[in-house]
Structure formats: C-alpha cells, structure tokens
Amino acid sequence: MDYDAIAEYIKRNNIRRILVQAPDGLKPLYLCIHRVLSGRAELYYSSSPTYGACDLALNEARRLRAEVILHIGHTEYPFLHIKPEIPVLYIPAYYRWTPSKKLMDDLADHLKSLNAQNIGLVASIQHTHSLEQLAEELEKRGFNPIIGSKPYRVADRGQIIGCDYTSAIAIEDFVDVFLVLAGGKFHAIGLALSMSEKKVLGLDPYTGKIWDAQGEARRILAKRYYIVTSLANKGFSSVGVVIGLKPGQYRPRIVHIIEEYAKKKSICVYKIVSEELTEDRLIAIDNALALDIYVVTSCPRLALDDLEGFYKPVLTPAEYVMLFTKDYTYRYPW
Template sequence: MKIGNYSCDISLILDEVKKHVYKTVLLQAPEGIKKHVFQVVDEIETKTKAKVMVSSDPCYGACDVPLHAAKTLGVDLVVQLGHLPVPNLKLPLPVLFVNLLADAREEESVKQAIKKLEGTKIGLVTTAQHIHKLSKVKEVLKNNGFTPVVGKGDNRVARSGQVLGCNMSTVQSISDKVDCFLFLGTGRFHPLGVALTTDKPVVSANPFTLEVLKNEIKEEKEKLLKK
C-alpha cells in the first residue's frame, strides 16, 4: 500500500490482527504520515473485525510507544508505522512495528553526493525508511571507485547500517575504519548526530530532494560544541 511517499506492507497488520483475533487496535504514526493514516484505518477495518483508533500524540521513534494511551483505552494491539523495532526493548503489551519504505531516488542522491566525499573508504549509514536501498547504494559507490563500509550497531539497533536519533553505535563501530561518512536520508537531525559521534567528515544526501549537505552539517556541529 502506498502511504504518501512510502510503501507499507499492510498484510503484516492484517495477518497479525486475524491471527490473534484482536478486536481493538491503536495506530501510531510519525507526524508526516498522519494525514495519510486513515487509508490504513479503512483497510484494517474493512478486512478484519477490529476497531482502529489513531494516536494524535507525536511519535519520535520506535521507543516512543503510546503505552499509557493504550492502557487507558484498553486496546489489544498497538501498531507503530514507520520504524523498525528496538530489539532489546521489552514492552508490556503487544506492539507491531511496521516499517515504511521510502519511494525515493537513493541511488541518484548518492551520485550527487560523490563530489563531496573525502577519501575512498566511505561509512554508509541511513534510517529505517531507506535501509532497503543500502545494497544498491553500495554498488553506486563501488562503481565510482569507493569502498563502502557498513557498520553493525549494538542490541538497540535492528539492522546493519541503521542509525537512531538516540543511538549512533553503528557509526562508532566503523569510525576508525573509514575516511568519511555518507548519511542517506532526510533532515539534519541524524547527520548531525553522526557528526557529533565522529571526527570524520559527514556528507548528507537527501533521496527526495537530492540536496547534498556537508559544510552545513560541519557548521552546525561547531555551533553546538561551542555552547
């Protein structure tokens, strides 16, 4: 199912609801997805017997599950859209994490970023929404004479190459093995986190806008460190 600029495997939700005969579901989504979320609600309610409620609270990540609301409402299942689970996070009620995969121009954005990369060994990091394109992005780098390096995070990180706003262990695992980091994704929050974790240059490539940032990330890092 298409949800804005992302693809959602709705069958994961339908199968889970049917398997456990859940009657009530609380659906949680990031701010940018909320305006599209009712098509997911309609799909669930049409194809199962469950009643779906939508959380209006902000969602800042996989660890930000609306447990209080779920308990107050007495729902059977929480479905969080847009994130991979935190492997070591123990939750007191059933929670299904359904990642949203970006329909973007990851390979093209990396081609745009190549001229700003330094050295040949490139640490490649991204968020859950672009993780499915890592193998193709690695090929782009290889075809242009670079050696992509993908790190593995600690037990809070679900996939190799993935960074979380609260966890940069993937960066730390390869920082001494690379010349430069390439972040694939949107916004400045995550690439700034990468920059604050390492002394290596950081380049950010936006797969939607094809904007490439380098000096901007460095300048923001320096401003924060001066405070």
C-alpha cells in the same frame, strides 16, 4: 509498509481492538491502514505526536483497552526501561528512492574533493532499504562503500536513531567519511556529535542536498562549550532534573547519578516529571521554582535542539557531569 505482516498478526492473535500510532509526518498512512484493515478489527488512531520508538502511546492504549499498539515508522527501541504490558507491533515505513545520475555524480565529485575512498553508509529507518543501491552506485564510481552493521536485534542493517549510533561506530575504523542518508539534519548531526574526528556528510533523499554535518556539529559544540564553561566559572546552587515518563525516556539511573553529584556540592535538586517537555512547560516550571539550571534526562536531543535557546542553561546529563569532573570531552548521546 508491510501490510501483510499487520493483517497476519491480527489474524494469528485474533486481535479485535487496535491503537494505531505514527509520527505526524507519517499520519497520512492512517488512510491506507484504514483501507486495508477496517472490518478486520476495531481501529483507533492516535492524534498525539510520537518522536521515536521510545515514545509509545501506552496510556492511550490502556484507556482504550487496545490489544495491540500498531506503531508505524520505527523499529523497536533498544533502551526501553518500562516494559510495555500491551504488545507493540513495530511496522517501519520505507521511502522508495532511486538516486539520479546527476546526484550520484555530484556526490562522487564531493567525495573525491575530500580524498575519501572508504565511505561508511548509514541511514534513518525510512531509508535503510536504499543503502544497498547507494553502495552499488558508489562502487561503480570507484569507491569502497561499507554499510553500517546491524545495531541490535530487531533493527535494520546500517540503521541509526537519534540516540544510538552503534551501527556507525562499529565500522568507524574502516571508513574515511560517513554518509548519512536521511531527511533533514537530525540524524547526521547526531552522528557528527558522537564522532570526534570523522567527517560526516548528510545526503537528503527528499531534496538531493549533500551537506557538511561535521561543520554544523562544530557550531553546536562551540555553543555547548560556551554554556558549560560559563556555568563552570559562575557556579550554580540549584538544579531541576527533568525526568521523562515516555516508556523509553525514563532513565532513573541517570537521575540518580545527577543527584549524587549535586549532593557532593550541596546543590539543591528538584525532580521534575514530564510526559512531554516543551519550552512552555519549562517556562511554567521556571516561573514557579526559578532554578539556576535544568538537566534533561529524557531525550538527549531536547537540550540541544528544542530547548537550545532557553533563557537559562538546559544541559544534557553528560554536560552536567562535565561541570563536576572537569573532563571536557564531549559525550553524545548522554
């Protein structure tokens, strides 16, 4: 983490009160921040979760009258609809990683078995700094690695986020296989869902596991198509549109599109506002309103991950639109 950049920002802007915010997995960095910054400004640490740069603790900062939010672990979100009135300093946290010879040899064998020569490399923000080294190692083994493009103004080269894969899409035509360097499955599955044909492999730097994200995405798609086609056959007469209030998750234009489609078929729409949508919250709403389906307009992953087992259909906006257009091309994100 670039502690100097933080210290320099505080000094230059004469900052006296800071709200520090980090995803749960990076909250241990609060200890380091405290060691470096205490005495320079009054520090407050957010206990709330944050799942992406879309999710800024603006209400907390407002209440505390913080002069800046120090948002750890993400780069600036490209689709903010609510412009933060409090400055946000985004400080990514990078994981130091050196792939072992054995891991690189296994990876080379795996790629050869797929007959892949041109390898598209992308990563979650914690691992973008390792892409150059990964590319060098692949080159040494006779492959042609291509690091993803720089997706938007402030992001890193090759960076993907759960709802933006433009850095990969920009190089799609030149690669045989994508390799996603990220912990867990979230990012690689997202990329596989947004690509119809390209093979996508995940490489988890924490476990050293190489895995087939395209295969997992196909299983998810099979479930999603089952939900959508069952609904298309059965029909529905009411929909709950979940509107996210996190700064990057408020998407009024999508809400409007959903309402317009519903109007054409005289479907009853309830607009449900949610700061943080969990299964419990949706159960509470469903107990009260008993609607036929729900469409989540906040984070496109909620319907696919957290709420995929909900006892009523919970759709992404793109899945909902399929029900009206009967164009069954899967579109992710959205």
